[in-house]
Amino acid sequence: MNQAVAQDPLLSTDFIQEMVKQMRAIDSYGTYDGWPVERILAPYVVTKEQRRAIPVIGDPDEILLSRIKAFYNAIASLVEKECGLMAVPMINITHEGFGRAVITVGKLVVMDKTLRDVHRYGYESLSKMKDEADKLLSVALEIVGKYPEVAGM
């Protein structure tokens, strides 16, 4: 465990741990080896000032797209862990930066999010990012709880 984990309880939450796992999975060259959690997840933090500095129109690059995928993969992974059924993420983003992210469990759509302006993708802080994840996760689990038969199909 590194110092950062000892500093902030947020960094040892299931969500942040899963995010780090997802980021390491796409880190083919091992660039993140030995990096603290905060540094690995730093690209997800885009403050209001930083966002203002990003042009309104822009094309998302591959690295940004893989970051967005990592986020929804993490959500799917947590849904799966909580409900014990396979959760499959599917993300479609056009080169203009618009798209849709869906997570399915069986024949049930447990998350369905329209994405826009993804070239400006990011959260004000890691804590805000976790809030968003918690919201998506609890809605997903609520839907599974409501229609377990469809989720089990």
Place this chain on the structure above:
Amino acid sequence: MNQAVAQDPLLSTDFIQEMVKQMRAIDSYGTYDGWPVERILAPYVVTKEQRRAIPVIGDPDEILLSRIKAFYNAIASLVEKECGLMAVPMINITHEGFGRAVITVGKLVVMDKTLRDVHRYGYESLSKMKDEADKLLSVALEIVGKYPEVAGM
């Protein structure tokens, strides 16, 4: 109406008509204007001999991908027409030619198909293509009929 329609009742079915509409939608330069139905849909027909001639490994090109999308768009459009609820197709294909096609109605996944070897995509005949479409459509409508509440979410 062109001569081909008069010749074969298959060509005046809802599915084939919808396919033609989808193909015309992606025909930005109006190349298909005045073409008979059979000529517009000809790229969908890949006979066994033709398939054998395609290398086992190959990358699908953009035109082929748009053809696959047109097929699933047509299915979604027919599902929508039959059940009166919005059906949304979503297709993901990697550049290696593997992927997944999903159609959702509300929070219900009414079609979920794994795609592989899409560079060899095609049907033995238009009639076989319609059989496949009919099968997907009837399964989708059956699922909507079983879980109307989830489909209406």
